[in-house]
Amino acid sequence: MTSATLHASCLSAYLRSGPNLDEPARAYFEQVRVIVDAAWRISTSADIELPHVDGPYPPGYRVTKWFGDLLFRTSLTDPVLNDRLGRVTTMLEHPATLSRPGTLLRALRLGLLRSRKA
Numbered sequence: 001m002t003s004a005t006l007h008a009s010c011l012s013a014y015l016r017s018g019p020n021l022d023e024p025a026r027a028y029f030e031q032v033r034v035i036v037d038a039a040w041r042i043s044t045s046a047d048i049e050l051p052h053v054d055g056p057y058p059p060g061y062r063v064t065k066w067f068g069d070l071l072f073r074t075s076l077t078d079p080v081l082n083d084r085l086g087r088v089t090t091m092l093e094h095p096a097t098l099s100r101p102g103t104l105l106r107a108l109r110l111g112l113l114r115s116r117k118a
Contacts, residue, residue: 002090002091003035003036003039003091006032006035006091007032007035010028010031010032010035011028011032013031014027014028014031034094035091038091038094038095039091041095042088042089042091042095045064045068048061049065067104067107070107070108070111071085071098071103071107072085073111073114074106074107074110074111074114075107077110078106078110080106081103081106081107081110084097084098084103085098
């Protein structure tokens with residue numbers, strides 16, 4: 001539903017911009033591409049974890065999986081990371097926001113602290 005709402009918002013913005021409706025809607029598709037790519041990234045990252053899926057895995061998959069696992073674990077006890085992850089999974093933020101230095105460092109620090117206590 002969130003994806004559909006974001007698509008509708010892009011369509012509304014495109015139509016309000018006064019486009020020539022006799023020409024292809026390239027500007028609309030460029031706007032909506034960000035939404036489609038984000039939705040696919042969110043949904044396929046879980047799908048590739050299924051036991052019957054054996055690849056091909058995207059470039060950087062092992063690092064992305066390692067960090068994703070760390071982020072999920074640390075978000076269970078850290079409200080800041082939990083909020084950031086929740087904003088991505090509900091499509092309020094783009095998945096790329098999880099790779100910001102502050103998020104990476106916070107997850108690493110909390111993950112290291114947790115492993116030292118264990």
